[in-house]
Amino acid sequence: MTVRYTLNRLWIIISAVNIRIKIMGIVLGLVVLLGATVTVQVRSILAQNMYAQLEDQSISVGHDLAARSTDLILINDAYALHELLYDTQTNNANVRYLFVVSPDGEILDHTFGDGFPPQLLEANTVLASADHHTRLLNTDEGKVWDTAVPIFGGQAGTARIGISDVSVRRTVNSITGQLLLTTLLVSAIGVTAATALTWVLTRPILQLVQAAQAVGQSDFTQRVTRWANDEIGDLSDAFNAMTEQLELAAKERTERDQLRVKYVSGVIAAQEEERKRIARELHDSTSQTLTSLLIGLRTLSDSCEYPEIRTHAEELRSIAAKTLDEVHTLAFQLRPSVLDDLGLPEALQRHIADCRRRYNFNIDLAINGLEQRLPTDIETALYRITQEALTNISRHAKAETASVCVERRENKVIAIIDDDGRGFDLQAIDQSNGHLGLYGIRERVELLAGNLEIESAPEMGTSLFIEIPLEE
Template sequence: MNTASHTAFWDKLWALVGGVSVRTKILGIILALTVILGLGITWQVRAVMTRVFVAELGQRGLSVVSDLAARSIDPILLNDNFAVHQLLSDTVANHPDALYAFVLDNEGRVLAHTFGASGFPLALLDLESEVYGASESKRRIQHRIYSSNQGIVHDFSAPIFDGRSGVVRLGLTENRLSGIVNAMTGQMLLTTIVVALVGIAAASFLTWLLTRPILALVDTTHQVGKGDLSARAPHWADDEIGALADAFNAMAENLETSRQAIAEKDMARTQLLEQLITAQEEERKRIARELHDDVGQALTSLLVGMKVAGQLESAAEMRAKSEEMRTFAAETLEQVRLLSRQLRPSVLDDLGLAAALNRYAEEFRQRHPQFAVDLHFDLAGRLPPTVETTLYRIVQEAMTNAARHSGGGAVSVLLTRHDGHVRAIVEDDGQGFDVEGARRAGRSVGLHGMAERAELVGGHLEIESGGDGTAVYVEVTL
């Protein structure tokens, strides 16, 4: 067999063996082992028993035939053929394996035999001349085996009176002993079949016990595969399969948790988007209102003032009016500046994050005079614009939250940069809050907005809150 066909053979065999169920495999193994063991032992015992029986039969034949030879000397010398016949008949009757016995005189004539009415089979004499022909052998006890229509026959011959008074012969058949061996073989084969049946029953039960948790696991896997992440595999026992079921369940649980997290995030993002759009509209409304109410009003007043000034006659009155209008214009300019700063702090673009946050802190102090604000920066130069904007907005939101919700009296901001990371920490000393609860409540645009902004620049945001305050940590890799 060359290598290619060798591999093909194993492939085929493996496909055949691998294709059947575990149950069939185990049943096959048990059945094969039982049958091989049963047949092997039966064959072995049969061979040994046959050998022992045949040897024993030979021993027995030799001793009986020599006994016959000794006991027939006297009747033969006395020419008492009847007594010889009687001796032969008794011997054959007392030995269950004896088939025949006869005595030949010196000339080879039959003196007495046990064949009865059917007569003496002359073929036996052929055997006589064939095997015992040599006069030399007439002086020794002989054992010869031949097969006849009555089965295998052991023929023994013994010289009478050292061969001077003829020969006595005895035929023993193996039939009875073969019968015993056959009966025993049948018994053992029956036992093998019973053991095989019991083995099959035990193996069936065992494989049912073994495959039940595996099939349950397969079932659960299908359910999970179809999207039912709440499906769990039953834990039948503390063995390897039990461990597998536990591991599978842990995996399904993780899947379920992460799917929930994704769903929550998705929902929050949608809400964020909606609220961002609303906030944008609100912002536009506010700017439009401020432009209309404040700047529009101021410019209208300026127009009116200019008209009045044009009609004034005294120079002193005109100076006073123009002074009044200058103050008015200056106020209006300040309002426009504030408005533009609120829209986008240009200082962030021009001077960087630290300066922008310093300015924001100023405004914060003005708005919340009861709050102590503490700033620490260790930034060493500018950061990428997107990171600056992100950190600015996050710190802004965290400070606003501290002022609005914490109920504390101080907020501190720490910005550091090292090894390509920027980290911002905003801490207050308020009463804290349930972060997960607020997030899950869904309406917390501020909290989600902070996290989203951090993620957008590849950063990471965490909020720790407890009885002694809240800390917001952001870390962005540059």
């Protein structure tokens, strides 16, 4: 569990590091590992070989000393013995000391100058019958191979020689230093090579990342350079092909959108025109006819002597009056002439007065800054939007109060229509099921380069925020 956790943590840390550092880490790690391993191995092999040589040297110089000192001891030539010891030391590197001991343990001569270390005598002994005896001594100065060789079968004493490892250590240390220096040099070359390699590798990738980010922000003009004929080169080609397709698709979409905008605004304009025509027709022709009918029926009822016919004419007259009223309402709903003649505030006031009569919830209306008339298309849009929003409230909201606020600010006009009804889930509305009211509101707002925001949640009421820019 903890191992897996540690591995996971390690992986998270490694994967978060950028490629440059990863490659650098691998190169440096390998070079240092190789350098360290080679150094340790070379040190150990070298030391082993050289130690074996030191031991051999200790034995052979010991034998040589024993052989050459035999006569000198037998004739008791102390001076020549002394010369022999010093010559032997001078001619053999690594010799730390030499001394000769008489058969009864007395030191006949040594190379220590004044101070012969007393414990050295007991440090190594050899049987008279033996060829030699070598011991490895660990001294303050390092390792010493001490060899004792009997002189003249032990009858003339013992020759002792110490070979020190100082020079071997120096050699091993100097080789280690050289190897470490080489490792350092190779590391430096490795880092330079890794930097160059990552630059070559990451340059196209970074370019791809930047281009992909730009594409993410809908800039489809992005193209990347094919730097090399490898997989990254293929990726660059694929990326370029993709952005080309995206650019083409975006162009087609823009053209389609423009066409749709043209079509929708054409349809809306035609619809308004048609409504205006029918409203005018209803007002000018149908209501005139109905008025004539009313007058005719009144004349008939006034002039008729027969009460039955008079009653009947009165009934017909009230039907005609009701129909005339309905025709007026219909004409007003289709296209109130006040909207064209007197402007948005008056048309809204009349429409809301009409709604208050017909619907069973309160409606507040606030209009600010509309003393000056707005462009006709904006007035029409705001009127239709308010109409649809209030129809929705009456049909779906079960609200107690609704409010409509239209306000002109510097270079825009804002409309807020909200209610305290049961609200709805905006995501759940499916236009394909014929719910086109809100869609129509959005279309109208977007045609005028405006913005619509709908806020609603079940049992939280509904608010429509509309913002339409005004040209200077």
